[in-house]
Amino acid sequence: MKKFTRVSAIAASLALGTSMAIGVTASHAAGTTLTMIAADYPGDGSTQQAQWTDFATRFHAANPDITVNVTVKSWNDIDQYVATQIAAGKTPDVVNKGDYSAPAAAGLLYPASQMVSASTLADILPTFLNNSKYNGTVYALPDLASARALFYNKDLLTKAGVTKLPTTWSQLYTVLGQIHRKLPGVYGYALPLGPEEAQAEFNIWAGGNGGQYYDYATSKWVLNSAANVATATYLKSLVSKGYTEPNPDKCDRTACAQALFAAGKAVFINGSVFLGSWLKSNGGAKINFGTGSFVSNTGHKAVTLGVQDYFTAYKANGNQAAIQKWMDFIFQPANYAKFLVAAGGFIPATKSAGAKAASDPALAPFIKLLPNAVFYPGDIASWNAVKGQIQQGIGQAVTGNPNSVLNSLQTQAAAAK
Amino acid sequence: MSVATSAVATKPLRKRFNAGALPWIGPAIAVIVLMVLYPAYTMIKTSFMNIDETGTSHGFTGLSNYRTLFHNPNLVPVLERTLIWTVSVVFFTVIISLPVAQVLHAKFPGRRLVRYALIVPWAASVVMTSTSWLWILNGYYGVLNRIMLSLGLIKDQVQFLGSPTQSFAWLILVAVFVSVPFTTYVILAGLTTVGEDIMEASTVDGASGWQRYKHITFPLLRPALLISMVINLINVFNSFPIIWVMTTGGPGYSTDTTTTLAYKITFRSADIGQSASMATINFAIILVFIALFLKVSRWKEND
Numbered sequence: 001m002k003k004f005t006r007v008s009a010i011a012a013s014l015a016l017g018t019s020m021a022i023g024v025t026a027s028h029a030a031g032t033t034l035t036m037i038a039a040d041y042p043g044d045g046s047t048q049q050a051q052w053t054d055f056a057t058r059f060h061a062a063n064p065d066i067t068v069n070v071t072v073k074s075w076n077d078i079d080q081y082v083a084t085q086i087a088a089g090k091t092p093d094v095v096n097k098g099d100y101s102a103p104a105a106a107g108l109l110y111p112a113s114q115m116v117s118a119s120t121l122a123d124i125l126p127t128f129l130n131n132s133k134y135n136g137t138v139y140a141l142p143d144l145a146s147a148r149a150l151f152y153n154k155d156l157l158t159k160a161g162v163t164k165l166p167t168t169w170s171q172l173y174t175v176l177g178q179i180h181r182k183l184p185g186v187y188g189y190a191l192p193l194g195p196e197e198a199q200a201e202f203n204i205w206a207g208g209n210g211g212q213y214y215d216y217a218t219s220k221w222v223l224n225s226a227a228n229v230a231t232a233t234y235l236k237s238l239v240s241k242g243y244t245e246p247n248p249d250k251c252d253r254t255a256c257a258q259a260l261f262a263a264g265k266a267v268f269i270n271g272s273v274f275l276g277s278w279l280k281s282n283g284g285a286k287i288n289f290g291t292g293s294f295v296s297n298t299g300h301k302a303v304t305l306g307v308q309d310y311f312t313a314y315k316a317n318g319n320q321a322a323i324q325k326w327m328d329f330i331f332q333p334a335n336y337a338k339f340l341v342a343a344g345g346f347i348p349a350t351k352s353a354g355a356k357a358a359s360d361p362a363l364a365p366f367i368k369l370l371p372n373a374v375f376y377p378g379d380i381a382s383w384n385a386v387k388g389q390i391q392q393g394i395g396q397a398v399t400g401n402p403n404s405v406l407n408s409l410q411t412q413a414a415a416a417k
Numbered sequence: 418m419s420v421a422t423s424a425v426a427t428k429p430l431r432k433r434f435n436a437g438a439l440p441w442i443g444p445a446i447a448v449i450v451l452m453v454l455y456p457a458y459t460m461i462k463t464s465f466m467n468i469d470e471t472g473t474s475h476g477f478t479g480l481s482n483y484r485t486l487f488h489n490p491n492l493v494p495v496l497e498r499t500l501i502w503t504v505s506v507v508f509f510t511v512i513i514s515l516p517v518a519q520v521l522h523a524k525f526p527g528r529r530l531v532r533y534a535l536i537v538p539w540a541a542s543v544v545m546t547s548t549s550w551l552w553i554l555n556g557y558y559g560v561l562n563r564i565m566l567s568l569g570l571i572k573d574q575v576q577f578l579g580s581p582t583q584s585f586a587w588l589i590l591v592a593v594f595v596s597v598p599f600t601t602y603v604i605l606a607g608l609t610t611v612g613e614d615i616m617e618a619s620t621v622d623g624a625s626g627w628q629r630y631k632h633i634t635f636p637l638l639r640p641a642l643l644i645s646m647v648i649n650l651i652n653v654f655n656s657f658p659i660i661w662v663m664t665t666g667g668p669g670y671s672t673d674t675t676t677t678l679a680y681k682i683t684f685r686s687a688d689i690g691q692s693a694s695m696a697t698i699n700f701a702i703i704l705v706f707i708a709l710f711l712k713v714s715r716w717k718e719n720d
Contacts, residue, residue: 080684087472102687103471195667195685246556247579249668260557384470388685396669405669408490415485417469417688 031065032322037085038070038096039078039309041343048072051342059329066322079384091316093323100132100140100310105381110313112138114320116327123331123350128308131375140310141327142349144340147366147373148204148305149291151271153264156186160267169208169234169297176243179267189238190266191248192257193395199376199387200305201253202394204270206231207303207374208296213386214377221386221413224406232394232402234297239398249395262287270294272307273366274345291365304366306373308349382416389413457700463693470687482690486698489691491670491678498585499654499674505589506653507646510596514645517597518604519630539598547662550591554578554663581671584664588672592659596652600645607641608634647710651703675699 040047052070060067071092073081078097085092091108103109112121112132121141128142152165160182166172176188192201199213206212211227214220222228238244245266251257258275260266262284269275271291279287296302311330313323329335333352340348345362347370348354357363377383389412397405467478486492521532538546553561556576565571578584611634619629657676660666666673666681673681679699682692 079687083470083472085472087468102469106469106471106473108471108473195665247576247668250576250579250664265557385687388681388687392667392681392685393669395667396671399668411490412686415488416686 031067032319034066034068034093034319034322034326035090036068036070036094036096036326037078037082037092038072039075039098040072041346046342046344048342051338054338055330055335059326062329063322063325066325068326086314086316091314093314093317093319094326095312095314096143096309097312098307098309099378099384100312101134101379101381101383103312103314104134104139108314108316109139110315110320110323112141114324115141115311115313116324116331120328120331123352125349125351125354127370128349131308131378132310133379134381140312141331142308143311144343144346144349145306145308146273146346147307147369148200148270148272148294149365149369150294151261151269151275151289151291153261153267154288154290156183156264156267159183165292166295167293167302168295172295173238173243176238176268177241180241180243183267185265187245187260187266188243188268190251190257190260190269191235191239191244191398192251192253192270193248193398194250194252194256195391195395196252196254197391198394199390200307201270202231202390203374203376204294204303204305205235207305208294208300209234210297210300212374212377213390214380214383216377221410223386223390223413224403224410229402229406230297232397232406235398236402247399249399251395258282258284261289273347273363276362277345293369301372303372303374304369306370306375308375308378382413385416386413389416460693460700461697463690464697466690466693468689470689472689478690482694485688485691486694489682491673492695495670495673495675495678498672502585502589502592502674503650503654506592506596507649509589509593510600510649511642511646513593514597514600514604518601518608521601521605522608535598535601537598538595539602543595543656543658544662546595547591547659550587551578551663554587578664579668581668585672588660588663591663592653592656595659596649600649603641603645603648604638607638610641611637643713644710647706647713651706651710654703654706655699675702 036052038048038052040049042048049070049072052072056068056070071081075098079099082092082095082097086108100109112129124142128145129138132138132140132142156179160179162175162178166175172189179186179188192198203213206228209227209231211222211225211231213223215222215225235244235248239246239248245251245256245260257266257269258271258278259282261269261271261275262279262282264284264287276289279285279289294302294304311327313320313327330339331350333350336348336350336353340346340353347363347366348357354367358367376387380386389409393405393409393412397409464482465477465479467475467481469475517535521528521535553559554577556562556574556579559577561577562571562574566574577587615633616629619633624632654674655676656674657680660672660674660677661680664672666677670678670681675695676699679692679695682688682695
């Protein structure tokens with residue numbers, strides 16, 4: 001018995017020693033392996049996998065001691081996938097998706113100053129960096145941004161006899177009424193308050209009435225503010241008149257609102273930078289559309305919604321040096337331009353690329369609207385949770401009772417961790 | 418050694434059964450432990466923990482997740498709806514399956530074909546069936562709208578899945594559609610156990626068709642009926658795909674049941690702990706159903 005124990009102990013220690021030795025040699029030979037999880041931007045059926053594989057291959061050629069594995073995930077799956085990887089102890093090194101505040105609050109992230117070199121950081125537009133802070137420290141790098149504009153179907157407007165674009169809520173109400181009378185079967189405004197992107201749609205309308213989701217002055221969620229209730233009440237009046245599609249609380253952006261616009265069944269729609277190219281590949285190539293500024297309530301400025309996404313770097317694997325090399329590589333102007341092309345026509349987050357984009361006819365109208373952009377309160381740790389609640393619930397504020405729906409959302413937001 | 422031998426001598430059967438059966442039941446035990454007990458343990462543990470949306474655990478928090486859940490304004494309506502959902506789907510399923518099984522039990526040309534046809538909605542993936550229904554009912558392009566417009570039954574397109582009440586009714590209809598085949602087959606199996614001789618005897622005694630069904634067939638069907646009902650209760654209660662595919666519980670939370678609510682709390686509201694406590698309560702309700710099922714089975718044994 002004793003002998004057996006001793007033998008097995010020796011065997012075990014030998015095995016351990018060997019494996020440690022192998023481990024050491026292996027890490028010398030293979031160097032660092034970075035894992036990255038990236039959201040897939042293109043909405044036209046292509047994917048960014050090829051672009052990321054190309055980046056990883058060229059990066060490895062230039063830095064033989066660093067291997068990068070990029071996993072590309074759809075926007076529907078990525079939040080869940082990243083959370084599952086972290087919970088399973090397989091924390092990625094770099095993530096590219098739409099939020100950063102929760103991991104920043106949990107202390108999982110490197111600050112931006114450690115993610116890239118000082119010169120790369122200096123090239124990133126300050127507006128976007130300002131939206132990437134948690135408790136005053138920049139914890140994420142903006143990868144790109146988008147803005148919204150009011151898209152309208154020119155042919156339908158002509159048919160309805162509308163000659164002047166509305167700029168205020170009351171003018172819009174009149175114009176939509178005129179469309180309703182002249183063009184049966186056509187909805188004046190496609191209002192996507194279904195779960196897919198209700199938070200964006202409502203944010204733009206509320207912004208045009210001086211409303212917002214979060215009040216930085218008092219550090220409180222203000223979902224049921226008087227301005228927001230008035231916004232919901234105004235939208236409810238459009239819905240009940242039949243100026244929008246029926247059941248806006250069930251209408252998702254892509255499958256419902258954009259599809260109606262592509263089919264020539266909606267005159268106005270809130271569209272992102274990529275709506276033009278989306279229409280081409282989704283049966284709306286013939287739509288003769290124009291873009292303009294959103295409407296606002298009298299006495300308020302019209303706003304647009306700016307949305308930016310982020311690169312974040314996790315501390316768990318301690319690969320800070322390798323991460324910095326990789327991120328600097330991504331932000332090299334030539335590579336960054338390729339990233340933007342693969343993603344499909346977004347607004348760049350760097351000064352060098354931004355200068356070029358300003359002369360791009362597809363992007364110029366959006367860049368012009370950017371100074372009046374409002375952003376999501378993405379730096380608040382509970383934003384992701386509150387966003388989910390808004391997406392589920394806010395549609396019912398325009399089909400049901402605006403007051404009670406917004407009050408209920410406010411209660412839930414205040415309770416969100 | 419000697420102790421073991423005497424044990425074998427006094428309780429031979431039991432001892433030999435334990436040792437010998439292990440290799441055979443081992444895999445089953447392993448599957449139950451790994452796939453049922455461990456996840457259940459993790460779920461219950463999670464419901465007492467504070468886990469943020471990044472997946473990082475911040476330790477135990479006692480009952481705070483349950484407290485959050487009980488303050489969730491959607492919980493009570495969802496529990497009520499789950500009850501309506503389960504009871505009405507099972508009720509209509511049984512009401513429809515009873516006559517259908519009777520028809521399939523009768524002898525007629527092409528019976529085999531009809532029996533096969535009934536298996537289709539059961540064999541097809543529920544996600545597939547629900548997706549078909551989603552498009553049949555689509556308010557803009559759906560075929561049901563097309564047919565009803567052509568027949569002049571409606572003047573304008575109807576958003577069948579638009580309003581909470583209407584879409585919930587459609588969900589129940591689809592759930593019944595999916596549950597009927599299984600239930601019918603269980604009842605059909607029950608019908609084959611009803612002896613021809615009893616039926617003949619009752620006919621000779623002058624019993625009418627309805628009297629025969631009421632006093633002979635139906636009482637003899639009770640075991641099959643009870644089992645199919647309890648299995649249906651569990652299935653329907655836990656049903657996720659029909660609701661998720663057709664309405665995602667919307668608009669808002671107005672067609673959610675406890676199962677879809679638990680999913681939404683995790684993946685929409687990013688609150689893993691609260692969701693785990695919802696799932697644990699769901700699990701507790703299901704345990705009651707299973708206890709009921711076991712009781713029913715034993716009742717059958719004693720009969």
